[in-house]
Amino acid sequence: EIVMTQSPATLSVSPGERATLSCRASQSVSSNLAWYQQKPGQAPRLLIYGASTRATGIPARFSGSGSGTEFTLTISSLQSEDFAVYYCQQYNNWPITFGQGTRLEIK
């Protein structure tokens, strides 16, 4: 099973600043990586798939990069609605696995 490790567990950033979230795979997942955003009491929402392709309706301030074992989700200028928990998910090998999440909080 591929283990996905996200860092940091919690990230404190001020509105308007840039946030960088990391996801590391225990072995290569090529570009078969997705990012999701989850707000309290809500279901996850797809942000990025294929490591760098924004899902429909996702603002351009969200970007994904990386391949192999190292991935990054960048939010260029944080808006109030961006404070949430973010998960990465790999599909390169079964089983599908998720990271443990990064909580993005207001500084």
Added chain:
Amino acid sequence: QITLKESGPTLVKPTQTLTLTCTFSGFSLSTSGVGVGWIRQPPGKALEWLALIYWNDDKRYSPSLKSRLTITKDTSKNQVVLTMTNMDPVDTATYYCARVLMVYAILWFDPWGQGTLVTVSS
């Protein structure tokens, strides 16, 4: 508009079997590359993938839960059913279903249902 909604019991007793139904609209489970997956989330914890079923009836299960899970589809009713046997309090979680899209070997879940909280307690 694509929607999915989970339904089933909110409370089950230990050792019982859980049956959850995902009813969806806005897409067809007979379209190539489309599937439906189940993911759960214990309170305050991370997401855990459970199972998925593809348009061609190919099924995949989490190895750690495979012996307890069965996923089926009824294309005519736009429903996917997940059964989990021998429920335990550690299975208490919000259970989500989500549409699966697979394009050029890349797979993702979008969109997700609202989720249903299942509590396992005697």
